Amino acid sequence: MTLEGHDLRKYFPAARGLALGRARGVVKALDGVSVRVAEGETLGIVGESGSGKTTLARLFLLLERPTAGSLLFDGKATMSFGRGDLARYRRAVQAVFQDPYSSLNPRMRVGQIVAEPLPGDNGMNGTAVRERVGEVLQLVGLRRDSAGLYPHEFSGGQRQRIAIARALVTTPKFIVLDEPVSALDVSIRAQILNLLKGLQERLGLAYMMISHDLAAARYLATRLAVMYAGQLVETGECDALYREPLHPYTQALLSAALPLHPSARRQRIVLAGEVPNPMSPPPGCRFHPRCSHAMPQCGTVEPALRQVRPGRFTACHLY
Amino acid sequence: MGDAPPLLEVDNLQTHFFTRRGVTKAVDGVSFTLRAGETLALVGESGSGKSITCLSLVRLVPEPAGRIVGGRVLLDGEDLLRKTAAQMRRVRGKQIAMVLQDPMTSLNPGLTIGSQLGEVVRLHQGLRGAPLRGRVLEALSRLRIPGAASRLTHYQHQLSGGMRQRVSSAIAMSCTPRLLIADEPTTALDVTIQAQYLELLKEVQQATGVAVILVTHDFGIVAANADRVAVMYAGRIVEIGCTLDVFNTPAHPYTRALLRCLPDVDLKRERLVEIGGQPPDLARLPAGCPFAPRCPERQSRCDTAYPPAVAVDDAHVAHCWVALPAAARSR
Numbered sequence: 001m002t003l004e005g006h007d008l009r010k011y012f013p014a015a016r017g018l019a020l021g022r023a024r025g026v027v028k029a030l031d032g033v034s035v036r037v038a039e040g041e042t043l044g045i046v047g048e049s050g051s052g053k054t055t056l057a058r059l060f061l062l063l064e065r066p067t068a069g070s071l072l073f074d075g076k077a078t079m080s081f082g083r084g085d086l087a088r089y090r091r092a093v094q095a096v097f098q099d100p101y102s103s104l105n106p107r108m109r110v111g112q113i114v115a116e117p118l119p120g121d122n123g124m125n126g127t128a129v130r131e132r133v134g135e136v137l138q139l140v141g142l143r144r145d146s147a148g149l150y151p152h153e154f155s156g157g158q159r160q161r162i163a164i165a166r167a168l169v170t171t172p173k174f175i176v177l178d179e180p181v182s183a184l185d186v187s188i189r190a191q192i193l194n195l196l197k198g199l200q201e202r203l204g205l206a207y208m209m210i211s212h213d214l215a216a217a218r219y220l221a222t223r224l225a226v227m228y229a230g231q232l233v234e235t236g237e238c239d240a241l242y243r244e245p246l247h248p249y250t251q252a253l254l255s256a257a258l259p260l261h262p263s264a265r266r267q268r269i270v271l272a273g274e275v276p277n278p279m280s281p282p283p284g285c286r287f288h289p290r291c292s293h294a295m296p297q298c299g300t301v302e303p304a305l306r307q308v309r310p311g312r313f314t315a316c317h318l319y
Numbered sequence: 320m321g322d323a324p325p326l327l328e329v330d331n332l333q334t335h336f337f338t339r340r341g342v343t344k345a346v347d348g349v350s351f352t353l354r355a356g357e358t359l360a361l362v363g364e365s366g367s368g369k370s371i372t373c374l375s376l377v378r379l380v381p382e383p384a385g386r387i388v389g390g391r392v393l394l395d396g397e398d399l400l401r402k403t404a405a406q407m408r409r410v411r412g413k414q415i416a417m418v419l420q421d422p423m424t425s426l427n428p429g430l431t432i433g434s435q436l437g438e439v440v441r442l443h444q445g446l447r448g449a450p451l452r453g454r455v456l457e458a459l460s461r462l463r464i465p466g467a468a469s470r471l472t473h474y475q476h477q478l479s480g481g482m483r484q485r486v487s488s489a490i491a492m493s494c495t496p497r498l499l500i501a502d503e504p505t506t507a508l509d510v511t512i513q514a515q516y517l518e519l520l521k522e523v524q525q526a527t528g529v530a531v532i533l534v535t536h537d538f539g540i541v542a543a544n545a546d547r548v549a550v551m552y553a554g555r556i557v558e559i560g561c562t563l564d565v566f567n568t569p570a571h572p573y574t575r576a577l578l579r580c581l582p583d584v585d586l587k588r589e590r591l592v593e594i595g596g597q598p599p600d601l602a603r604l605p606a607g608c609p610f611a612p613r614c615p616e617r618q619s620r621c622d623t624a625y626p627p628a629v630a631v632d633d634a635h636v637a638h639c640w641v642a643l644p645a646a647a648r649s650r
Contacts, residue, residue: 190580219582256514258539
C-alpha cells in the first residue's frame with residue numbers, strides 16, 4: 001500500500017486591509033509538492049513555520065481539499081472515492097497531533113476517546129469494542145482499566161499515549177504524526193519516540209512525521225523531505241541527507257540545529273533575513289534572497305526537483 | 320577564574336506556593352553564583368523550578384499563593400530580598416532585565432515599539448527628547464534591527480517572531496543591565512532564527528559584559544551558549560559545573576539519563592534510553608532524593624535522606640549519594 005501526493009497545491013484566499021470578506025491575494029501555503037509514503041517507512045517532513053508542513057498533513061488527512069493536484073491511495077485518486085473507499089481511507093490513515101492537552105476531549109472518558117474512530121457500523125458489539133480498546137491501550141503501555149478515567153487524570157506523556165491508542169484502534173496502515181513530541185518534556189520524549197518506533201516494527205506501520213525538531217526526525221525517519229516556503233527543496237534517505245545535505249537551505253537548517261555536545265560545535269551557517277511572505281514569494285528559487293550561492297539565474301528560473309544522486313532529489317541550480 | 324566577588328550570589332533560595340492541596344516547594348534550596356560576563360544555563364523539565372527561581376531573583380513571584388520563604392539573593396553584595404518594593408522597581412530593568420519566552424505576550428500590542436522602549440529608558444535614565452530618541456535607536460541597532468528608525472512607529476504585530484524577540488531583548492538591554500535573565504528566549508522561534516538570536520546574544524554579551532542566566536530545556540542550547548550549567552530537578556539544583564565537565568563527566572544519574580535519552584542531530588541512535596516514570600508531584604515530595612523513584616542507581620539511603628553536595632571536581636558539584644568526590648576517584 002502506498003500513499004502519494006502528486007503536485008499538491010493549496011492556496012488560501014487572504015483579505016488585505018479592511019476590505020472585509022474580499023479576497024485580494026492568495027497565500028500559497030503549498031505550491032506543487034509531490035511525496036510518497038510506502039508501507040513500513042517513516043517519511044520525515046521538516047521545515048520551519050510557514051513552510052507548509054502542516055498544510056501537507058491536513059491534505060493527507062482529508063481535512064482540506066487541495067487547490068490542485070491529487071492524492072492517491074493505493075493508486076486510486078481520493079477525488080474519485082466512493083463512500084466505501086472514503087471509509088476505508090479514514091480507517092487506514094490516522095493521526096496523532098502535537099498537543100495532547102487539546103487533542104483529547106476533556107469531557108469524554110478515555111474508553112470513548114479511543115473508540116471514537118471506529119465507525120458506527122463496525123459490526124462490533126459493546127464487548128468487542130471494549131476488548132479492542134483494552135487491547136490498544138495495552139499496546140501503548142497503559143493499563144486496560146484506564147478506559148474508565150478522564151484525560152485530566154493523566155500526565156502529558158500518558159495523554160500522548162492515549163492519542164496514539166486512538167490512532168491505532170482502526171488498525172491503520174499510515175499514521176500522520178504532527179509534531180508528536182514537541183509538547184512533551186525531554187524525559188518523556190524518549191518514551192514516546194521509542195513507543196512509536198516499537199509500534200512501527202510490530203505493526204508494520206508507515207509514518208508521515210511532521211517536525212521542526214531535527215533530532216527527533218533523525219531518530220524516527222527513514223526518508224526525509226525538507227520544505228521551504230511551500231515547496232520541497234530536498235528529499236532523500238535520512239542518514240545520507242543528514243551527513244551530506246546538498247541544498248543550501250538544508251545545509252543552513254541542519255547547521256542551525258544544535259548538537260548535544262559543547263565540543264561538537266560546527267561551522268554554523270547563519271542565514272540572513274527571514275522566510276519570504278507566502279503572498280508574494282520571490283521569483284525564481286524561493287530561497288535565493290537568503291542564499292550565499294545565489295547565481296543570476298536563481299532570481300528568474302525556478303529550479304525543478306531533480307535526482308542528483310541515487311535516491312536524492314534537490315531543487316537547486318547548483319546541481 | 321579571578322577572585323573578584325561574584326556579581327550574583329544566590330544562597331539557599333526557597334520559594335513555596337501555598338495552595339489548597341498543600342505546600343508546593345517550587346524552589347527548595349537553590350544556591351549558585353554568577354560572575355560578570357558569564358552565562359549560566361538553568362536546565363530542567365517543566366516544574367523543575369527554573370522559571371520560579373528566576374522570578375524569585377527579581378521578586379516577581381505571583382503572590383499571595385507564592386512566597387519566597389528563605390534564602391538570600393546578593394547582587395553586588397546587596398540582598399535583594401531585603402529591599403523595599405520601591406527599591407526593587409529601580410533594580411528591575413536597570414540592573415536586572417528579563418527576556419521572556421513569548422515576545423507576542425511580553426510586548427504591549429497597543430504601544431509602538433518606540434514608546435515601549437522609550438518608557439524604559441526614560442524611567443531609568445531620565446532622558447527626554449533627542450537624547451532619548453538617540454538612546455532608543457542605539458538600543459535597537461545593537462540588536463541589529465534593520466531600519467531601526469522606521470521601526471519606532473511600528474506595533475508588535477507588524478514584526479516577525481524573530482524581530483519581536485530582538486525588540487524585547489533591545490528593551491531589556493537598553494539600560495545596560497548587569498544581569499540578563501533569558502527565560503526560554505528561543506522556544507517560540509524557528510531553528511534558523513534561533514541560531515541568529517543566540518549568536519546575537521553572545522555578541523551583545525561580549526560587547527557589554529552582561530551576565531546571563533539562560534533558562535532552557537534544550538541541551539543543544541546549553542552546549543552552544545553556556546559557560547556553566549545547573550541541572551534542576553524538583554526545585555533543586557542537582558548538578559552544577561562547567562558545561563564541558565557536565566557533558567563529559569555527568570555525575571548525577573539524572574543528568575546522565577537526560578543526556579542519553581535525547582535524540583541527537585549528529586548521530587542516529589538505534590534506541591533511546593528512557594527515563595521511566597514521571598517527574599514528581601512537588602506537593603508530595605518523597606523524604607529522600609526526589610529522583611530516587613526513577614533512578615537506575617538507587618540505594619536504600621536514597622529514600623531516607625537528601626544527598627549532600629559532593630564536589631566531583633573543581634567547581635563541579637552534584638547532589639547524589641552515588642557520586643564520588645574527585646579525591647576518591649583518583650585513588
